[in-house]
Amino acid sequence: MIRLSRQATQRIAFWLISLIAGLVIASILLIVGLVIVQGSGAIGWEFATGFPREGMKEGGILPAIVGTLLLTIGTAIFSVPIGVGAAVYLAEYSEDNALTRTIRIAIINLAGIPSVVYGLFGLGLFVLFLKFGTSILAGSLTLGIMTLPVIISTSEQALRAVPHSFRVVSVSLGATHWQTIRRIVLPQALPGVLTGVILGLERAAGETAPILFTVAAFFLPRLPQSVFDQTMALPYHLFVISTQVPGMPIRIQYGTALVLLAFVLSMNLIATLIRRHYRERRQW
Amino acid sequence: MLRLWWPNWALYRCNNRDTGIVEREPIKRTWQEFLIERIIRATGVSAIAIVGLIILFLLREAVPALMQVTPADLLADRWYPVEGYYGLAPLILGTLLVTVGAAVIALPAGLATAIFIAEIVPRWARDLLKPFVEVLAGIPSVVLGFIGMLALAPLVRRFAGAPTGLTALTGSLLLALMALPTIVSVAEDAIDAVPVSYRNAALALGATRWQTIWRVVVPAARTGILTGMMLGVGRAIGETMAVMMVTGNAARIVTGPADLFLPVRTMTATIAAEMGEVAQGSTHYHLLFVIGFVLFLISFIVNLAASAVVFRETRRSERVMS
Numbered sequence: 001m002i003r004l005s006r007q008a009t010q011r012i013a014f015w016l017i018s019l020i021a022g023l024v025i026a027s028i029l030l031i032v033g034l035v036i037v038q039g040s041g042a043i044g045w046e047f048a049t050g051f052p053r054e055g056m057k058e059g060g061i062l063p064a065i066v067g068t069l070l071l072t073i074g075t076a077i078f079s080v081p082i083g084v085g086a087a088v089y090l091a092e093y094s095e096d097n098a099l100t101r102t103i104r105i106a107i108i109n110l111a112g113i114p115s116v117v118y119g120l121f122g123l124g125l126f127v128l129f130l131k132f133g134t135s136i137l138a139g140s141l142t143l144g145i146m147t148l149p150v151i152i153s154t155s156e157q158a159l160r161a162v163p164h165s166f167r168v169v170s171v172s173l174g175a176t177h178w179q180t181i182r183r184i185v186l187p188q189a190l191p192g193v194l195t196g197v198i199l200g201l202e203r204a205a206g207e208t209a210p211i212l213f214t215v216a217a218f219f220l221p222r223l224p225q226s227v228f229d230q231t232m233a234l235p236y237h238l239f240v241i242s243t244q245v246p247g248m249p250i251r252i253q254y255g256t257a258l259v260l261l262a263f264v265l266s267m268n269l270i271a272t273l274i275r276r277h278y279r280e281r282r283q284w
Numbered sequence: 285m286l287r288l289w290w291p292n293w294a295l296y297r298c299n300n301r302d303t304g305i306v307e308r309e310p311i312k313r314t315w316q317e318f319l320i321e322r323i324i325r326a327t328g329v330s331a332i333a334i335v336g337l338i339i340l341f342l343l344r345e346a347v348p349a350l351m352q353v354t355p356a357d358l359l360a361d362r363w364y365p366v367e368g369y370y371g372l373a374p375l376i377l378g379t380l381l382v383t384v385g386a387a388v389i390a391l392p393a394g395l396a397t398a399i400f401i402a403e404i405v406p407r408w409a410r411d412l413l414k415p416f417v418e419v420l421a422g423i424p425s426v427v428l429g430f431i432g433m434l435a436l437a438p439l440v441r442r443f444a445g446a447p448t449g450l451t452a453l454t455g456s457l458l459l460a461l462m463a464l465p466t467i468v469s470v471a472e473d474a475i476d477a478v479p480v481s482y483r484n485a486a487l488a489l490g491a492t493r494w495q496t497i498w499r500v501v502v503p504a505a506r507t508g509i510l511t512g513m514m515l516g517v518g519r520a521i522g523e524t525m526a527v528m529m530v531t532g533n534a535a536r537i538v539t540g541p542a543d544l545f546l547p548v549r550t551m552t553a554t555i556a557a558e559m560g561e562v563a564q565g566s567t568h569y570h571l572l573f574v575i576g577f578v579l580f581l582i583s584f585i586v587n588l589a590a591s592a593v594v595f596r597e598t599r600r601s602e603r604v605m606s
Contacts, residue, residue, distance in 0.1 A: 006492045006494075006495065007492065009492075009494060010492045010493060010494035010495070013494045013498070014404060014494065016396070017396045017399055017400050017404060018400060018404065020392070020393050020396040020397065020400070021396055021397040021400035021401070023393075024393055024397045024417070024464060024468075025397075025413070025416065025417070027461060028416065028417070028419065028420050030435075031423065031427075031428070031431050032419075032423075034431060034435060035427065035431065081327070082327045082330055083327075085323065085324050085326075085327030085328070086327045086328045086330060086331055088324050088327075089324045089325055089327060089328030090328060093321065093324060093325065093328070094328065099329075102332055103328055103329065103331050103332055105588070105591070106331040106332045106334070106335045107331050108587050108588070108590075108591045109335055109583070109584055109587055109588070110331060110334065110335060111587070112515075112518050112519075112522070112583040112584070112586060112587035113338070113522070113580060113583050113584075114521070114522025114523070114524065114552055114579050114580075114583060115522065115524060116522070116524040116552045116555050116556050116576070116579070117338075117342070117522070117555075117576045117579050117580050117583075119555075119556075119559075120342060120345070120555065120559075120572070120573055120576040121337070121338045121341055121342060121576075123559070124341035124342065124344060124345050124573070125337060125341045128564075129341065145334055148331065148334070149331075152331070176317055177317070177321075178317045178320050178321065202422055203422075205424075206422070206423075206424030206425070206426070206427075207424070207425075208424070208425070208426045208524070208525045209524040209525055209552070209556055212556055212559065212560065213559050213560065235424050235426045235427075235525075236426075238426050238427065238430060239426050239429075239525060239529070242429075242430050242433065242434075242529070243433075243529060250434075253430065257427050257430050257431075260424055260426075260427060261423065261424070261427055264422055264423070264424055265419065265422060265423075267422075268419060268422045272415055
């Protein structure tokens, strides 16, 4: 066997690593690029504001867009107060004891549960036991619980990043613990908390498995009227038209994928921009 | 009892403005403050309650199946619930095959990409590439599944000579792609956190850059890398939509790696595909919850193990630092 010199080994290793990394990066570009190039042809006023027609082979995807917006808002209503509250508890109130450790283990565990298991849980608790039926309410609650761990852990990090001296000064001026948290700590941590919230909602907006049995409708000719209605949603709609409906025009499939991708990635972009903006302005 | 949720620094304040003498007198709390604290405490504890609820409601729907089906039935090698064949083995093996396939691809690729971003490219490129790879984590799995069906499956069919492109391999490739951002992100953080002095010491001893990376930096960051890998693979096990769309969903017993080129069916895909069609309250329905509970247990173990590694390492590093 030939023994390579150290320099030759380095050259080969660097080449190999760059090649692999290049492949990974290229595949991301390829996926996003493919959806944009193929999907942009379908995008138009009618596609965004029209109802599906002719067995979904014509027309627009308005009910799915509205459904995803409603579900995202519903998710936020449930998960933001509880998530931020739990983060405040962990960062500002909790001490290092058995209870806190149990909460942390619970959150780590929640973060890893497969999304389809959340769907089963939502079906068991919200749809059947609490008798919400397959409804926006049940879907939002399921997605909200799935989103909690993301919101809790990012918000807690943001709260912990606020210097301890801020709290000490506030309390020394006579503020109570809660006043300190509300007027000093939370406003300072707001950009970080917001980033976490958006990233959590981004995940909720793109998920299909948790809404399969809790809210999603194959096709609805009208928009949902109340929180107890079913609704169409973009991810489920994409799944339906790409696997369940034969003879679906490819243009509409790519168009739906593009709308979903744009929705989710723009949330991602907003979160990144908020983080960058405030990191530059921060004075501590 | 009070001390539990009332850290020391907030308890006292200077109560004599003229002399500045601190007489440690507790601040009076209004009932609103008391209420707010109670609510915040409740939200904190809610995480535990939710895990409890999840276990409770999965079991509530799963246990009836265990009354109707014997363990021997569950371990049998045929899943065809309509005719009373309730063997979970094909589904578990299907998940195993697709996940191992994904891990074989994603682990080296993830490590290489993390090394590339942390050690090889200049700083400005790192700040560009890292968020870019994390974008991949944001792509909804149904979009990846869609692209997998349309773009990846035909490639697999042509190059692997398989009769159909919807195979375990297609699923593994997609899952690898989904596990990558987690692996890269966590591993890159760990590699970046290795002190510069380690690198300088190795270079000063005459090591090449590659020797420094491979013999010093990567071993020093091994726990972080390992955590990222476990979390990435954990994500792959639980992934549903993309897998369901590209693996062909044939519930057959996996006999070896050659089955990568044949259709398989995973546990997650089985739940997602069959829950919509099953009669509520039937054995089949309850069995789907059994599968869900098994998935829950797997994710619980993987995540606990990953966090145990982190906790242990933190304690050790604290010892070393002090």
